Structures are given as structure tokens and as C-alpha cells.
Amino acid sequence: MSNPDADASRLAAESINKRDPTGWFEQLYTEAAEGRAIVPWDRTAPNALIGSWIRDRAPHRGRALVVGCGYGTDSEFIASLGYDTTAFDISQTAIDTAHARFPESVVQYEVADVLDLPQRWLRAFDVVIESITVQSMPVWVRQNAVAAIASTVAPGGSLLVVSGIREDGVEVEGPPWPLTREEIESFASTALTATRIERVTSENRWRATFMNELGSEMAGD
Incomplete structure (x- = not known):
């Protein structure tokens, strides 16, 4: 039987050695198919x-973006709450599988690279969900990914980041490469402010919320 972590590690190592930090996702989804x-x-x-985070954010309205959506399970849930949901993945095979799994879906699934997002997504979403995508990328591209994700949050909008926890000074062989608290805090920018950073010990996860406070007063009127 295939070992999921070993499959990902093998393909990631091959791709990263070629200085291609994201190419292994399509390879993994293709082999899985x-x-x-x-x-x-x-x-x-x-x-x-x-x-639990998004249920507490009623009323559920506005535009939502799901980063690295994979097969679409989280995206479908978010859309079911009432959000106009866009979800993207770098893997065409992942997106094709999402369409096959959810043929009646209202989610707008797209193939896109987090390191080169469409300009039309700039400050376009009221809710942005980033769960374990950045931690799957090597350190040398991570800040570019963080900046790109942060740039999609509309004025008054919120970003949720979920990631594995890595203690300061601890080296890990990835993927994944869980984030330190400093790396979680790096999602804050000139526009985004951290409003809550939780250490969910039972899940060994960070759950952090950021808000784009530029224009938030207008958005709340």
C-alpha cells in the first residue's frame, strides 16, 4: 500500500531539486488519479x-477564496453556507477531480499558481482561507506566497491561516515544513493586522485570523 507522506516527500524532493517549488503538486495528483x-x-x-471558524462569522455573505483547494471538500462547505466561493489549485488534475466529485457545484474552481495570482483577485475577497498550503512550500518561496495570499483580502475582509506548528530553532525535513509563530505573524502586512493567533494544541495547529483594516469602517456601514 502506498504511504501518503512518502509519496509527497518523494515528489517534492524531486521537484525542489529542480528549483520548481510547486511542480510536484500536479505530479502527486496525477499519480493519485x-x-x-x-x-x-x-x-x-x-x-x-x-x-468552526467560519460558522462563527454569520451572516455568511460576500466573496470567499480558498487557497490550494485540492479536491474541494472545504470549498464546497464554505459555498454551502452562502458565500460566493472561488477556489484554486495549481494542479489541473486536482481541479478536474473536484469537478467530477461535485458536478452540481456552484464553486468557481480555477487553476492558478499562488506565486502568480490573477490581478483581478487583488483585494477582491471578503474571506480568504489558507490551510496548509504555505507549509508545503520551501522557505525560499514562502514569503512570496504569503504576500500574494494577503493581497487578495478586500478592505474589511478577513484571512484565516491554518498551519502545523514548528518551534523556533527546530529543523524539519519536509514536506511539510510547519510554520513558526514568526512565520504566522508574517501574514500581517501594511494592510492586514493579526486579530487572533491560536495555538490549537489538540490538533498541533496554528489558527490565525487577520483583517484588512484599510477601509473596514466603510465596509461595515
Whole structure:
């Protein structure tokens, strides 16, 4: 039987050695579609840390963006609450599988690279969900990914970041490369402010909320 973590680690190492930090995602999803690998983050139920966070944000309206959506489980849940949901992944195979799993979906699924997002997404979303995508990327591209994700949050909008926890000074062989608190805090920018950073010990996860306070007073009127 295939080992999900080993599959991801093998493909990531091959891709990163070629200085291609994101190419391994399509390789992994392709091998999974062929029955030769398992996607380690594939789930049949929405992420509980996302679910409890977004349920508390009623009324559920506006535009939502899901980063690195994979097969779409979280995206479908968010859309079911009433959000106009866009979800993207760098893997065409992942997006094709999401369409196959949810043929009646109202989610707008797109193929996109977090390191080169469409200009039309700049400050366009009221809710942005980033769960374990950045931690799957090597350190040398991580800040570019963080900046790109932060740039999609509309004035008055919120960003949720979910990531594994890494203690300061601890080296890990990834993927994944869980984030330190400093790396979580780096999602704050000239526009975004951290409003809550939780250490969810039971899940060994960070759950952090950031808000784009530029124009937030107008957005709340």
C-alpha cells in the first residue's frame, strides 16, 4: 500500500531539486488519479478548524477564496453556507477531480499558481482561507506566497491561516515544513493586522485570523 507522506516527500524532493517549488503538486495528483499515490491531505469532511471558524462569522455573505483547494471538500462547505466561493489549485488534475466529485457545484474552481495570482483577485475577497498550503512550500518561496495570499483580502475582509506548528530553532525535513509563530505573524502586512493567533494544541495547529483594516469602517456601514 502506498504511504501518503512518502509519496509527497518523494515528489517534492524531486521537484525542489529542480528549483520548481510547486511542480510536484500536479505530479502527486496525477499519480493519485492513476492509483500510484495517495494525497495525504485528502479528506471526506471539511477541516474542523475551518468549519468552526467560519460558522462563527454569520451572516455568511460576500466573496470567499480558498487557497490550494485540492479536491474541494472545504470549498464546497464554505459555498454551502452562502458565500460566493472561488477556489484554486495549481494542479489541473486536482481541479478536474473536484469537478467530477461535485458536478452540481456552484464553486468557481480555477487553476492558478499562488506565486502568480490573477490581478483581478487583488483585494477582491471578503474571506480568504489558507490551510496548509504555505507549509508545503520551501522557505525560499514562502514569503512570496504569503504576500500574494494577503493581497487578495478586500478592505474589511478577513484571512484565516491554518498551519502545523514548528518551534523556533527546530529543523524539519519536509514536506511539510510547519510554520513558526514568526512565520504566522508574517501574514500581517501594511494592510492586514493579526486579530487572533491560536495555538490549537489538540490538533498541533496554528489558527490565525487577520483583517484588512484599510477601509473596514466603510465596509461595515
